[in-house]
Amino acid sequence: MQLTVLGCAGTFPGPESPCSGYLVEHDGFRLVVDLGAGSLGALQRHVGLLDVDAVYISHLHADHCIDLVAYSYARRYHPSGVPPALPVYGPAGTRARIESSFEEPPTNGLLDVFDFREVPPGEHRIGPFEIRAVRTNHPIECHALRIEAGGRSLTYSGDTGECPELVELARGSDVFLCEASWTDSPDNPPGIHLSGRQAGEHAARAGVERLLLTHLVAWSDAASILAEAKEAFGGDVERVACGSSTTV
Ligand SMILES: [Zn+2]
Numbered sequence: 001m002q003l004t005v006l007g008c009a010g011t012f013p014g015p016e017s018p019c020s021g022y023l024v025e026h027d028g029f030r031l032v033v034d035l036g037a038g039s040l041g042a043l044q045r046h047v048g049l050l051d052v053d054a055v056y057i058s059h060l061h062a063d064h065c066i067d068l069v070a071y072s073y074a075r076r077y078h079p080s081g082v083p084p085a086l087p088v089y090g091p092a093g094t095r096a097r098i099e100s101s102f103e104e105p106p107t108n109g110l111l112d113v114f115d116f117r118e119v120p121p122g123e124h125r126i127g128p129f130e131i132r133a134v135r136t137n138h139p140i141e142c143h144a145l146r147i148e149a150g151g152r153s154l155t156y157s158g159d160t161g162e163c164p165e166l167v168e169l170a171r172g173s174d175v176f177l178c179e180a181s182w183t184d185s186p187d188n189p190p191g192i193h194l195s196g197r198q199a200g201e202h203a204a205r206a207g208v209e210r211l212l213l214t215h216l217v218a219w220s221d222a223a224s225i226l227a228e229a230k231e232a233f234g235g236d237v238e239r240v241a242c243g244s245s246t247t248v
Pocket residue numbers: 010011061063064159215
């Protein structure tokens with residue numbers, strides 16, 4: 001599996017990165033996980049605009065899904081013609097969330113460009129990927145995903161506060177792509193995001209091989225978040241960047 005970061009800024013785009021978007025490739029199949037603000041632009045540095053086989057949206061906050069609006073135009077008006085409707089997986093309400101972002105609801109419901117597949121947490125097969133989703137600890141339904149193919153495993157946290165279910169999901173993963181939005185503080189509100197320390201603790205409890213930190217908010221102290229995670233995990237920890245790519 002190949003993981004490429006299209007965007008990793010939490011909550012709003014930063015000067016160095018769009019919001020969340022990840023390209024996961026295996027056997028020629030291209031799955032995009034999340035398509036937050038600006039990530040559609042970065043996608044085109046890596047693959048053609050139409051060379052996506054499926055999308056999985058973790059949750060319906062704009063920093064994870066809003067570029068589906070822009071992507072609907074890119075697919076409908078592409079000079080090579082309208083391609084087959086793209087499978088878009090996501091929690092209940094995904095279709096209505098995207099449709100409601102238009103000044104007038106699209107008369108065809110976007111069904112000419114997107115094949116919305118609203119799914120509950122659970123097991124899903126998408127192309128060559130076996131995917132298990134669990135609900136995280138976040139104000140709206142958010143899916144953390146364990147993605148497996150070719151005997152390898154990648155777990156993505158989505159957005160979450162402290163979450164034992166995420167630890168179980170990530171258990172023994174080769175790569176754990178985990179949000180670490182802010183530095184640790186007793187003043188952080190519960191049930192929204194993880195600190196660097198908490199991301200490291202989740203990785204340690206899950207016994208993962210590598211921890212990749214993502215979803216840092218642009219004004220947070222990235223060096224401190226990384227140091228916290230390293231101290232708590234003790235294993236291989238890195239912070240991802242827009243455009244970074246790794247073999248899982
Ligand atoms: Zn987010």
